Amino acid sequence: MRAKRIIPRLLVAVAILSCLFIAYATYKYFTIKAPTSEIDKARESIARAKSAHASRYASERLHEAEKLFNAAMAEWTLQNDIFFAFRDFSHVKDLATASLNISINAHNEADSQKDKYTKQLELKLEQTTSQIHLFENCYKNLPLGRVNFDRYNKGKIQYLEALHEFNNKNYPKALKLIEQASDKLDQAEKATQTKLNSFYEDFPDWEKNINQAFLLSKKQTIVLVNKMEATCAVLKGGKVIKVFDAEFGPNWMGDKIMKGDRATPQGIYKITNKKKGSSTKYYKAMLLNYPNDEDVARFDRMKKAGSISKSAHIGGLIEIHGHGGKGVHWTEGCVALTDNEMDVIYDLCKVGTLVFIVGSDKTLKEYLNTIK
């Protein structure tokens, strides 16, 4: 009897509690807001950062923003699995807001990195372009050796690749390539300058010899060979009366030291013999007195110092001869002219004619300025 009275009361209490809970749940349902707006803002911001190539220029920051966005989405899923009355999206919103802020930073960082890259690249490209320009105009016609030319050419191809990447706005790749190119071009330029500086160390002697040659030419015929100009001139009456293009040994930049070095000697020589017909295989030839006393003394000094092999021979048979006009420096150290030119010089010179062989009549600075 008592139980009969209690049960309905209990049911009413449960019903009232349930109603209160339902009221609470309904209130929660209508008041709690899903984090849609925060998530959308973060997503759109990430998309904008990606469009600004943040994945390339601010990858760490973008990755962090994406990680936070994914965490926000995971948290949202987790909250959705909970009965709606107990859902709490505050953490989702926090994560989404953090993702938004970091993606904005990523966007800004990408923009500033791009600016930095562009400026750095423009400068590097300008420097490398000047380097290439200098090489093409000043050094390309010098016997720099295959290794040096190869370095330069590889560098130039990398420079062109860098230009393509720069135009495609792939700045990090362009920078990497331009640095590699610049490295090779620097090496080539340094080696060239070292070679040129070392070659031009003898300039005071050349200058002295040229002055002497012009002075002596007032009374006698003189032959003046200029290596940098690749010319062989005949001087008479203190003036140049003939100039021919000349070809030398492939290693003409530098003095001849010994047999087989394929270098053309520098100094003052005289014609000791004139050959033609069957006595020479180069149409006509005028033999020089290489090695002269100075050459022998230097050769002995170097041999003693061990800078050349003990079995090395000083060589000889340096001539001014025909069969030139090949367009390359090809002799073993002789001065080659075309056969027609050989006819002319052969008639102008006699045994005893002095032959001055110099590196250049201009200083290195003057040479570079002339070419530039």
Add this chain to the structure above:
Amino acid sequence: MKKFFVFFAVITATLAFSSCAKAPQAEIDAANASMEQAKAAQADVYLEAEFMALQDSMNAVTADIEAQNSKMFGNYDSAKEKLAAITAQSSELVGKTEVKKEEVKEEVAMAQATVAAMMEENQKMVEMAPKGKEGKEAIEAIKSDLAAINASLDEIPALLASNDLMAAQTKANAVQQKAAEINTELKTVLEKYKR
């Protein structure tokens, strides 16, 4: 009293089944798989902007689905439509990427052929190079130029084999430019020589 219990039962049942509308998981999986295929085809490399747009659409749909999940009566019709569109667009992107890759390969092949023809011509011109002062060291330098071009040209097949088409394209373009420069240089010298 009885009416009150009926009302209470209905409310309870409604609440109990309120979150039972299912997210379109099959469509989500299909869209994700399709996106993965596009990425595997390197759409993110060759059609970066389109791939990024698709990725953003996928993120937007996922957010929309979660928004629907948050509701008592979620409606996934719009999400399903968008997912179907993403799946279709991703598949399309795979095709477009392949076309783009083929275009790059063709461009590289064309550049290789052009360079090969130019190199043959260059080689012939070097043989005909002028005698005299201007030709001397320049010929040696040009020979080194030609060797460098050949060396770079030889690197292209390896890049193509490793599917690094963009690098192959860059190299091919650079090599073509360099070969063209030498070609012009030699032609100018020969022209001068003729005069």
